[in-house]
Amino acid sequence: MDMADDTNSVTLKELKEAMSHMMEELGKPNLADYFPFLQKIDPQGIRRRNTVTFRKLINLFGRIIDQRLKVREASGSLKDDDILDTLINMMVVDQEKKEDQLDKTIIEHFLLDLFSAGTETTSTTLEWAMAELVKAPEIMSKARAELDQVIGKGNQVKELDVSRLPYLQAIVKETFRMHPTAPLLIPRKADSDIEISDYIIPKDAQVIVNVWAIGRDSSTWENPDKFIPERFLDIDIDVGGRDFKLIPFGAGRRICPGFPLAMRMLHLMLGSLLHSFDWKLEDGVRPDALNMDEKFGLTLQMAQPLRAIPVPTKH
Numbered sequence: 001m002d003m004a005d006d007t008n009s010v011t012l013k014e015l016k017e018a019m020s021h022m023m024e025e026l027g028k029p030n031l032a033d034y035f036p037f038l039q040k041i042d043p044q045g046i047r048r049r050n051t052v053t054f055r056k057l058i059n060l061f062g063r064i065i066d067q068r069l070k071v072r073e074a075s076g077s078l079k080d081d082d083i084l085d086t087l088i089n090m091m092v093v094d095q096e097k098k099e100d101q102l103d104k105t106i107i108e109h110f111l112l113d114l115f116s117a118g119t120e121t122t123s124t125t126l127e128w129a130m131a132e133l134v135k136a137p138e139i140m141s142k143a144r145a146e147l148d149q150v151i152g153k154g155n156q157v158k159e160l161d162v163s164r165l166p167y168l169q170a171i172v173k174e175t176f177r178m179h180p181t182a183p184l185l186i187p188r189k190a191d192s193d194i195e196i197s198d199y200i201i202p203k204d205a206q207v208i209v210n211v212w213a214i215g216r217d218s219s220t221w222e223n224p225d226k227f228i229p230e231r232f233l234d235i236d237i238d239v240g241g242r243d244f245k246l247i248p249f250g251a252g253r254r255i256c257p258g259f260p261l262a263m264r265m266l267h268l269m270l271g272s273l274l275h276s277f278d279w280k281l282e283d284g285v286r287p288d289a290l291n292m293d294e295k296f297g298l299t300l301q302m303a304q305p306l307r308a309i310p311v312p313t314k315h
């Protein structure tokens with residue numbers, strides 16, 4: 001579904017609002033998680049509100065699928081324009097073979113996972129990166145200079161170019177450090193008693209990793225509250241779970257499955273936005289006055305969404 005189409009503006013607004021509400025609710029401390037006997041009572045109402053939001057999202061995706069089916073029926077032909085068309089084609093084949101491997105319900109829940117764990121987290125990280133760059137024009141100028149030198153003015157940024165853009169990579173890493181999308185990652189559970197730094201973690205204990213605090217630790221990072229991409233030009237740190245100073249995707253066997261896609265898309269999208277446009281804040285807002293407050297939830301969003309104006313570059 002083309003969310004850039006004006007005819008889908010209402011659907012897009014509903015989707016963004018529901019996703020934002022869901023992430024905020026899921027990130028709230030829930031007493032029922034720590035005192036199981038409260039689960040049926042749901043004293044904070046978190047479960048009830050999330051149930052309403054999940055149903056709203058499922059109904060929204062159901063409407064999108066029904067709309068696509070009507071278009072396909074009217075045209076009388078199969079399409080393969082995007083992932084939704086591919087899923088519908090598979091569903092039709094399964095129905096013809098009288099198999100139950102893929103149906104509308106499965107597609108609805110797959111889209112829910114895709115948008116909540118994939119596109120929402122990626123777009124949030126991109127927004128933080130753009131906010132930091134708009135706030136620091138000198139850093140944006142360095143990134144644009146690198147893009148002009150490596151890509152060339154008037155050329156399109158491609159995935160294969162990313163390996164030749166170390167400063168762009170450093171900007172993404174610094175964004176991960178300061179603004180990890182999932183500040184507490186996903187809770188883990190110890191499968192046995194284990195000792196870590198003289199502390200005993202008992203079996204079945206819930207373990208929460210505060211990657212936000214790790215990224216702001218002054219004993220690990222110099223000037224931790226300042227956005228300085230250059231720090232990653234001098235040190236080779238991997239974000240894939242091998243360097244525990246920077247683990248925005250987690251580590252080990254339970255690392256985020258969307259890690260490879262996020263790394264591809266973030267560099268490509270950020271590079272394209274910087275190479276194709278100049279950026280300025282609306283209504284004469286000064287860069288140093290940009291609101292960088294955080295809205296805590298399952299994902300770390302900007303309390304006040306970034307509103308920047310793109311100005312086409314003159315190549």
